[in-house]
Amino acid sequence: MEAGSERRRHVRYPFERSLELRAAxxxxxxxxxxxxxxxxSFISELPLHVGERIELALRYDDEFYIVAMVRNVRDQExxxxxxxxxxxxxxxxxxxxxxxxA
Numbered sequence: 001m002e003a004g005s006e007r008r009r010h011v012r013y014p015f016e017r018s019l020e021l022r023a024a025x026x027x028x029x030x031x032x033x034x035x036x037x038x039x040x041s042f043i044s045e046l047p048l049h050v051g052e053r054i055e056l057a058l059r060y061d062d063e064f065y066i067v068a069m070v071r072n073v074r075d076q077e078x079x080x081x082x083x084x085x086x087x088x089x090x091x092x093x094x095x096x097x098x099x100x101x102a
Contacts, residue, residue: 009036009037009038010036010037010038011036011037012034012035012036012041013034013035013036014033014034015032015033015034015035015040016031016032016033017031017032017058018030018031018032018059019031019032019042019056019057019058019059020056020057020058020059021042021044021054021055021056022054022055022056022057022065023048023052023053023054023055024052024053028044028045028046029059030042030043030044030045030056030082031043032056033081038085038086039068039071039083039084039085039086040056040066040068040083040084040086041081041082041083041084042056042081042082042084043076043079043080043081043082044079044080044082045079045080046080047073047075047080048070048073048080048082049070049073050070050071050072050073051069051070052069052070053067053068053069053070053087054067054068054069054070054084055067055068055090056068056084063091064089064090064091065089065090065091066086066088066089066090067086067087067088067089067090068084068085068086068087069084069085069087070082070083070084071083071084071085
């Protein structure tokens with residue numbers, strides 16, 4: 001393996017979209033960077049914490065959430081590149097337990 005290269009379980013694909021992120025501390029809009037079978041990465045203006053449980057959804061879609069765990073956070077000049085591992089897909093808001101209506 002070359003110096004500086006990373007080992008991945010799954011191939012990553014570009015996936016640039018605005019997503020709504022929900023965490024215990026509130027909501028924010030983040031910019032997705034890439035996606036794989038087991039997870040994704042995104043750029044956040046605020047730092048998240050390794051081990052934090054989060055939910056992500058396409059903006060304006062309260063029906064479909066990806067529940068994930070933050071696995072790494074890298075400071076990139078005042079913004080943060082966050083790597084998260086998908087735990088499950090849900091139609092229930094698992095942070096506050098409220099089912100969203102259509």
